[in-house]
Amino acid sequence: xxxPAKFKKDKEIIAEYDTQVKEIRAQLTEQMxxxxxxxxxxxxxxxxxxxxxxxxxEIEMDYSRNLEKLAExxxxxxxxxxxxxxxxxxxxxxxxxxxxxLLNQVKRESRDHTTLSDIYLNNIIPRFVQVSEDxxxxxxxxxxxxxxxxxxxxxxxxxxxxxxxxxxxxNADSISAQSKLKEAEKQxxxxxxxxxxxxxxxxxxxxxxxxxxxxxxxxxxxxxxxKIEKMKEKRQAKYTENKLKAIKAxxxxxxxxxxxxxxxxxxxxxxxxxxxxxxxxxxxxxSLNRALRTFLSAxxxxxxxxxxxxxxxxxxxxxxxxxxxxxxxxxMYNNVFCPxxxxxxxxHMGDMASQLCxxxxxxxxxxxxxxQLQSRLSTLKIENEEVKKTMEATLQTIQxxxxxxxxxxxxxxxxxxxxxxxxxxxxxxxxxxxxxxxxRANQQETEQFYFTKMKEYLxxxxxxxxxxxxxxxxxxxxxxxxxxxxxxARISVSSC
Amino acid sequence: xxxPAKFKKDKEIIAEYDTQVKEIRAQLTEQMxxxxxxxxxxxxxxxxxxxxxxxxxEIEMDYSRNLEKLAExxxxxxxxxxxxxxxxxxxxxxxxxxxxxLLNQVKRESRDHTTLSDIYLNNIIPRFVQVSEDxxxxxxxxxxxxxxxxxxxxxxxxxxxxxxxxxxxxNADSISAQSKLKEAEKQxxxxxxxxxxxxxxxxxxxxxxxxxxxxxxxxxxxxxxxKIEKMKEKRQAKYTENKLKAIKAxxxxxxxxxxxxxxxxxxxxxxxxxxxxxxxxxxxxxSLNRALRTFLSAxxxxxxxxxxxxxxxxxxxxxxxxxxxxxxxxxMYNNVFCPxxxxxxxxHMGDMASQLCxxxxxxxxxxxxxxQLQSRLSTLKIENEEVKKTMEATLQTIQxxxxxxxxxxxxxxxxxxxxxxxxxxxxxxxxxxxxxxxxRANQQETEQFYFTKMKEYLxxxxxxxxxxxxxxxxxxxxxxxxxxxxxxARISVSSC
Numbered sequence: 001x002x003x004p005a006k007f008k009k010d011k012e013i014i015a016e017y018d019t020q021v022k023e024i025r026a027q028l029t030e031q032m033x034x035x036x037x038x039x040x041x042x043x044x045x046x047x048x049x050x051x052x053x054x055x056x057x058e059i060e061m062d063y064s065r066n067l068e069k070l071a072e073x074x075x076x077x078x079x080x081x082x083x084x085x086x087x088x089x090x091x092x093x094x095x096x097x098x099x100x101x102l103l104n105q106v107k108r109e110s111r112d113h114t115t116l117s118d119i120y121l122n123n124i125i126p127r128f129v130q131v132s133e134d135x136x137x138x139x140x141x142x143x144x145x146x147x148x149x150x151x152x153x154x155x156x157x158x159x160x161x162x163x164x165x166x167x168x169x170x171n172a173d174s175i176s177a178q179s180k181l182k183e184a185e186k187q188x189x190x191x192x193x194x195x196x197x198x199x200x201x202x203x204x205x206x207x208x209x210x211x212x213x214x215x216x217x218x219x220x221x222x223x224x225x226x227k228i229e230k231m232k233e234k235r236q237a238k239y240t241e242n243k244l245k246a247i248k249a250x251x252x253x254x255x256x257x258x259x260x261x262x263x264x265x266x267x268x269x270x271x272x273x274x275x276x277x278x279x280x281x282x283x284x285x286x287s288l289n290r291a292l293r294t295f296l297s298a299x300x301x302x303x304x305x306x307x308x309x310x311x312x313x314x315x316x317x318x319x320x321x322x323x324x325x326x327x328x329x330x331x332m333y334n335n336v337f338c339p340x341x342x343x344x345x346x347x348h349m350g351d352m353a354s355q356l357c358x359x360x361x362x363x364x365x366x367x368x369x370x371x372q373l374q375s376r377l378s379t380l381k382i383e384n385e386e387v388k389k390t391m392e393a394t395l396q397t398i399q400x401x402x403x404x405x406x407x408x409x410x411x412x413x414x415x416x417x418x419x420x421x422x423x424x425x426x427x428x429x430x431x432x433x434x435x436x437x438x439x440r441a442n443q444q445e446t447e448q449f450y451f452t453k454m455k456e457y458l459x460x461x462x463x464x465x466x467x468x469x470x471x472x473x474x475x476x477x478x479x480x481x482x483x484x485x486x487x488x489a490r491i492s493v494s495s496c
Numbered sequence: 497x498x499x500p501a502k503f504k505k506d507k508e509i510i511a512e513y514d515t516q517v518k519e520i521r522a523q524l525t526e527q528m529x530x531x532x533x534x535x536x537x538x539x540x541x542x543x544x545x546x547x548x549x550x551x552x553x554e555i556e557m558d559y560s561r562n563l564e565k566l567a568e569x570x571x572x573x574x575x576x577x578x579x580x581x582x583x584x585x586x587x588x589x590x591x592x593x594x595x596x597x598l599l600n601q602v603k604r605e606s607r608d609h610t611t612l613s614d615i616y617l618n619n620i621i622p623r624f625v626q627v628s629e630d631x632x633x634x635x636x637x638x639x640x641x642x643x644x645x646x647x648x649x650x651x652x653x654x655x656x657x658x659x660x661x662x663x664x665x666x667n668a669d670s671i672s673a674q675s676k677l678k679e680a681e682k683q684x685x686x687x688x689x690x691x692x693x694x695x696x697x698x699x700x701x702x703x704x705x706x707x708x709x710x711x712x713x714x715x716x717x718x719x720x721x722x723k724i725e726k727m728k729e730k731r732q733a734k735y736t737e738n739k740l741k742a743i744k745a746x747x748x749x750x751x752x753x754x755x756x757x758x759x760x761x762x763x764x765x766x767x768x769x770x771x772x773x774x775x776x777x778x779x780x781x782x783s784l785n786r787a788l789r790t791f792l793s794a795x796x797x798x799x800x801x802x803x804x805x806x807x808x809x810x811x812x813x814x815x816x817x818x819x820x821x822x823x824x825x826x827x828m829y830n831n832v833f834c835p836x837x838x839x840x841x842x843x844h845m846g847d848m849a850s851q852l853c854x855x856x857x858x859x860x861x862x863x864x865x866x867x868q869l870q871s872r873l874s875t876l877k878i879e880n881e882e883v884k885k886t887m888e889a890t891l892q893t894i895q896x897x898x899x900x901x902x903x904x905x906x907x908x909x910x911x912x913x914x915x916x917x918x919x920x921x922x923x924x925x926x927x928x929x930x931x932x933x934x935x936r937a938n939q940q941e942t943e944q945f946y947f948t949k950m951k952e953y954l955x956x957x958x959x960x961x962x963x964x965x966x967x968x969x970x971x972x973x974x975x976x977x978x979x980x981x982x983x984x985a986r987i988s989v990s991s992c
Contacts, residue, residue, distance in 0.1 A: 007843065007845055007846040008842065010844070010845075013842045013844070016842070017839075017842070020836065020837070020839065023836060024836050027831075027832055027836065030829075030831075030832040031832055031833065034825075034829050034832050034833075038825065041586065042591075045591060045592065045595060048570060048573075048595065049595065049598075052566070052570060052598065052599075055566050055569075056566060056602070059559065059562040059563060059566060062558070062559075062562065063555065063558075063559045063562075066555040066558065066559075067552075067555060070548065070551050070552060070555060073551075074544060074548060077544075090537065094781070095538075095541060095780075095781070095784055096541065098784070098788055099541055099544065099545065102545075102548065102791075103548075106552070111911065112909065115908050115909060118908070119905050119908060123905065130936070137940075137943075138943075141947050145947070145950060145951055145954065148951065148954075148955075149954060149958070152955075152958050156962065160839065164842070167844060168844050171844040171845060171847055172844070172845065175845055244857065244858075247849075247853045247858060248858060250847070250849065250853065251852050251853055251858065251862070253841070254841060254850075254851070254852050254969070255852070255965075255966045255969060255970070257839055257840075257841055258965040258966060258968075258969045259961075259962040259963075259965045259966050260839055261838050261839055261965070262961050262962065262964065262965035263958065263961055263962055263965075264835065264836065264838075264839075265835060266957070266958075266961045268833070268834070268835035268836075269835065270957075271954065272826075272833060273822060273826075274954070276822045276825065276826075277818045277819060277822045278891065278950065279947070279950065281818040281821070281822070282891075282894060282943070282946075283894055283895070283897075283898035283939075284591075284818065285590070285591070285816045285817060285818045285821070286816075286895070286898040286899045287898050288591055288594070288816055289813055289816045289899075290898075290899075290900075290901075290902065290903045291903075292594055292809070292813045292816075293813060293903035294903040294905060295598075295809075296806060296809065296810055296813065296903075297903050297904050297905045297906065298905045298908070299802075299806055300806065301905060301906050301908070301909040302909070303799060303802065303803060303806075304909075305909055306795075306799065307799060310792060310795055310796065310799075313788070313791075313792060314792055317785055317788045317789060317792065320781045320784055320785045320788075321781060322773045322777040322780065322781045323773060325777070325781070326769060326772045326773045326777065329530075329534065329772065330768075330769075330772075333526075333530050335523075335526075336523055336526040336527055336530050337527065337530075337764070337768060338764070339760065339761060339764035339765065340516065340519060340520050340523065340760065340764075341516070342757050342760075343513075343516065343656065343753055343756055343757055343760075344753075345749070345750060345753055346504065346509045346512070346513075346660070347503065348506070348509070348663060348664050348667040348668070348746075349503055349506075349667060349668065349671055350503040351667055351746070353743075353746065354750075355750070356747050356750045356751070357743045357746065357747055361740065362740075362743060362744060362747065366747070395774065395778075398778060398779055399779070399782070401779075402779035402782040402783050402786075403782045403785075403786075404786075405786075406786065407786050407787075407789035407790040407792075407793050408793050409615050409619065409790060409793045409794045409797060410793065410797050412611050412614070412615055412794070412797070413608065413611060413797040413798070413800075413801050415607065440626070443779075444633075447633075447634070447637075447778070450778075451637050451641070451775070454641060454774065454775065455641055455644065458641065458644075458645060458767065458770070459644075459648075461762070461766075462645070462648050462759065462762070465755075465758050465759055465762045466652065466755040466758065466759055467755075468758065469751075469754040469755045469757070469758035469759075470751045470754060470755050472754070473750065473751060473754045474751070
């Protein structure tokens, strides 16, 4: 037998077990608290989502109303225009078309944001309400399941405690029986040892005097040995019985130990996991997914609708065209812009001649005049062609200025990390750029020069047109003068 | 000579010409009015565009501020959470991640709408202001050019009038000279006719008495004829001179007519067109184009930014995952969810045996127990497998309900022609659908059944786990019992 100090006392074992169970019980409580907390957070999140979308629905509705008002303000203005034909006429002009599409776009956006707001209120929020209800109900049910599992686990631990105690009791009984048996064995050994010593001591004494004593002693001794043996047998039987009980109790303890460890493992590895994802989370992620996808669908539809409108505007902007607008304007005011009837020759007092007379004596003068006109025209044309070239080059410069592609504002949407610096970045983009101011001054200067050249060119063209017409008529007539006769050479009363 | 009734009188011609010129003058005035009107409309349109964008900038700013407030309201809440670690922990959960991205999106949109508003105010509106200034200035200059061209045209018309009058005058002189010449010719003829008659008459008279008279008469007649001839010559010269003047005047008239018609044609066909598109419209369409493209660029950048945000949310929604969230939760609360230490066998009072004892006399009992366990387990497993199948089928039904793809709201953005019917259409979409309510009732019923089966399954698994652990230990030990010895057969004091 080893020293009792080397093995744990019953109390120590029980205390250790109690500690272990207490720790598990604390963990189980914490687990429930953790689930409660997750449930609370989930309910809070869903409440936040509802509040968020409710408030956002208000914002979208507000935005929509403001856009509607904006569109109406300008549409009412057009509607109030008394002359509907005039309004209709103006609409064919490309800038007016752009303007109408801008207003349409605002109306479209207004309508879409109302729809968005309505989807928030009547589709998305009710979904979150449902998810929240479902979550609460499921958490409650999940906790019930979890509590049941924890109770079962505690039962297993209590069972283990109980079989351990039984093992302790039977093992103690077995040890006690064993020590009693050992005592009996010691007594038997002592009894046997005493008889051997007495026989050795009696040998040197007289044989006669000792013979009676010996017989009497032998009898006493024999009955004592028998008594001891009987006691030993009894104790042996007790020990065997207790030992068997202890073994069985230990077996039960060992089996319960195995079952307990398996149950604990199952609970921590499978049950907890199943409670969370097959009970608490049942449909939660899927329903949340659908609610958020509804939001995404709404936003993407809004985006698409807006984009379609922007496409229409872009198309109208691409079709901004001065030439076709001019054409439309002239058609619109046809009576104002259509050329008048040609001025016809009005013969005076029945003057029969309606053609240029190019016979002698005016012929040579006309020939000379035609030649002079021709030479003047060629000079004028060269000069005016120069003016035109300068004018066109200047026009090109202006075109280059006014068509510069300075409309990309992507940079404004590239924010630096600090959100606060947005405004200053944007404000710089257009007006305050020194290059723009310079370009603008340059533009006006060029414009001034352009108009000077334009006037010069038009004046030149004016003169050329007149002289050219005269020259052409002269040339044509002189070419025909061999054939025609204006009767100047043989003036008579009856002719001319 | 034809009757004066057959050709127009001077006054008629002049009156007709005056009418024609008056009409042209009226057209020219109308043209200027038309340009003025177009200028006014243009200025008005540009003013409207400025007002529109100024108002829209306000609306966007308002919208942005509201979005900012909305985001801040919820972000402040998270920020105020004292336990930053807790907040950080929660962020790893997929629904919280979605929520954070939603708030980010609102912040992003707020920022983008501020940018939009700023671009309206500091880029687009200044552009329209410039276009308006340019337009006004150009119209003024264009009108000057147009006025000059009209003045020139009127000068040409006046010239034509003047040369026509000259032609009339010279032609009238020519006609007058011609009639005078004709008169002289008649007188001459008459004189010649008189002398022939007298000579015929004188022949029957006495020759002597009539001879003197004849000489005297001859003398008178000759001087008279001479006088008439001289007058006729004089008138012939006058007529020739006037006729030449008339021809030259007619030539000038014809040339002026040609020049005038060419000038009028040039003015109506070229000048007016040039004034409109090379002066009035100079840069107008191009500048308007750039202003509107700036608007489009801003809107498209806003759209892109928003879309990026939505993509991020979509990605987060796709990553909504119960399993990984459970994993993260358990890692987060590792101390709460980690399995405890295994329960170890605690030997009682130095009990040396720590294994199951499977020798006689307990052996046969254990063998029987093991067999009973085996048969009970196989029944339990079959039963629980059935429960599991039912449970899983029910779970699948719930999954089918909660993952139904009912989130497409495209229909809400397909408006009927009447804009007023929007609200009723949208509101029907989610909650009021009878199918949804039915589905929902169905879902809860199914859920109830699921939990019943779930509990049944978990209880079964509980029992199976315990019995299986015991069975496995028994089976293992019985398999080893040939080799091991728990000393029950030869119990001695020193052993067990």
